[in-house]
Amino acid sequence: MIITQNITKYFGGFCALKDVSFTIGKGEIVGFLGQNGAGKTTLMRILTSYLPVTSGEVLIDGKNVARDSLIVRKKIGYLPETPPLYLNMTVKAYLLFAAQLKDIHPSQQGLQVDKVLEECNLNDVQDKNIGVLSKGYKQRVGIAQAIIDDPEVLILDEPTSGLDPVQIIQVRNLIKSLEHKRTVILSTHILSEIQQIAQRVLIIKSGEIIVDRNLKDLLIEKGENLEDIFLKLHAGGENK
C-alpha cells in the first residue's frame, strides 16, 4: 500500500530524513516512534504530499505522491500534530466543509458528517463553535475530519494528545477497529499506546529508521517491554 524508496529530506542544510525506505501493507497498523525532532512529523507530511522529498520516491497504492498528488490525497485521511481547525466554525459546519473538500458526493455529505459525529462522540457539541471546545473535543474533531471520507490510509500524528483516559481508550478502540480494513500510521510519545494498537513499529532516530520490526517479534526477541527497548536504543545507538 505504501512504499518509500530511499527518501531524503533536507531543510536548507539540515538533514531531517536520511535514506528512509520501508513498505507498509494494506490493513497494517504501524507506529512511528522517536524523540522530538527525530523526523516523524516530516515523514508523515511527506506521505500526505504536504512536503516534497529532496530525493527518493513515495508510492501510495501505486501512485507517486509528488506526481499524482491529488489522487493520493483522496486516499489519505490526515490528522496533523496540531488539529487543523477553524475556531470560529461550528463542529458540524467544519465537518461539512471537510466533506466538500474531500470529494464526498453532495447527497452523502450530510450522512457522512452524522456518521463521524456519532463515531467520535461529537453529537453533543455539533452546533458549538470549535474555539470554545476543550482540547479533547478539538482533538476528536480533528480525528473526525480525518476519517470523514473513509480513507484507505489514515495518518495520525499523536492522535491521543490532550485526551482524557476515557477518550484515549475510545480513540484506541476506533483505530483498532480499522485493523485489516484500513492502513493506519500513527506517531505517539506514549509507548504503551503503540504496544496496544500497532502490529509493527518503526523507530526513527535523527532522521534514520533504526528499527523496523513486527512489534510482537521485537518484544519476544529482546525480552523487554517497548519502553526499555526504546530507551536503550536512544542511549546506545543500536542499529537496525
Place this chain on the structure above:
Amino acid sequence: MSKIIAIAKKELAAYFKSPIAYIVLIVTISIFNIFFFLIIDENREASLRDVFKVMEFLFIFIIPLLTMKIFAEEKSGGTMEFLMTTPTTNTAIVLGKYLGSLMFFTLIVGMTLSYYFILELFGQPERLTVLSGYLGIWLEGAFFIAIGMMTSSWTKNQIIAAISSYVILFLLYFSVTFIKYFSGTLEFLIRYMGTSMHMENFAVGMIATVDLVYYLSGIFICIMLTRLSVENRLWR
C-alpha cells in the same frame, strides 16, 4: 468549481464571525456617508465623481485590513496543512479565498449604491457615468484585494501581510505624485502603473480597454503570484 464555492462561502462567513468585519463595514460606510453629503453639499451637482475619489483613497487603507488574514491566518493556525492535504488544487484554494473576499468587498460597495438613488431623487445624474464609476471602483477594489491576498500568502504574520500591502498600494497610488521627476519610458510606465489615472477615466464615464486591461491583468498576475507563493511554500 464546487470547492471554490465552498471555500469562498467559508471565507465570507469567517468575515462575519470576526468583529473586524463589522468594524470595517460600519466605519467605512460612516466615512463614505459623511463625505457623500459633504461633497454633494459643496459641489451642488448630481455626480459621484469626487465620491469615487474618496472611496478609492479609503480603500487603500481598508482593504489590507480585510485581506491580511486570508493566508496568514491559515498558516499560523495550522489549517493550511488541512487545506493542502485534501484533494483540492492550489488554484481552487486561491480562487475560493479570493472570491470570498471579493464578495465581502462587493457588499461594502453595494451598500453605497444608495448614493445613486439619493441622486436620482434630487437630481438627474448621468446613469452610465455613475455605473461606469461603480465598475471602476469595484475593479480597483478587486485589484487591491488580489494584492492583499498575494502579500498574505508570503507570511504567517498578519501585520507583516498588511504592511506589505500598504507599501504596494501606496506605491501604486502615490507614484503619480512624483511623475514630474521622471521622463520618457519611465514616466509612461509610472503613469500606467499608477491607479488614479485609470480610476479617473471610469469616474468620468469613460470605459477604455487600456484601463480594463490594467485592472484585469493586475488581478490575474496577483492571483498567479499567490498560487506560485502557495506552491513555493510547499516545495521549499
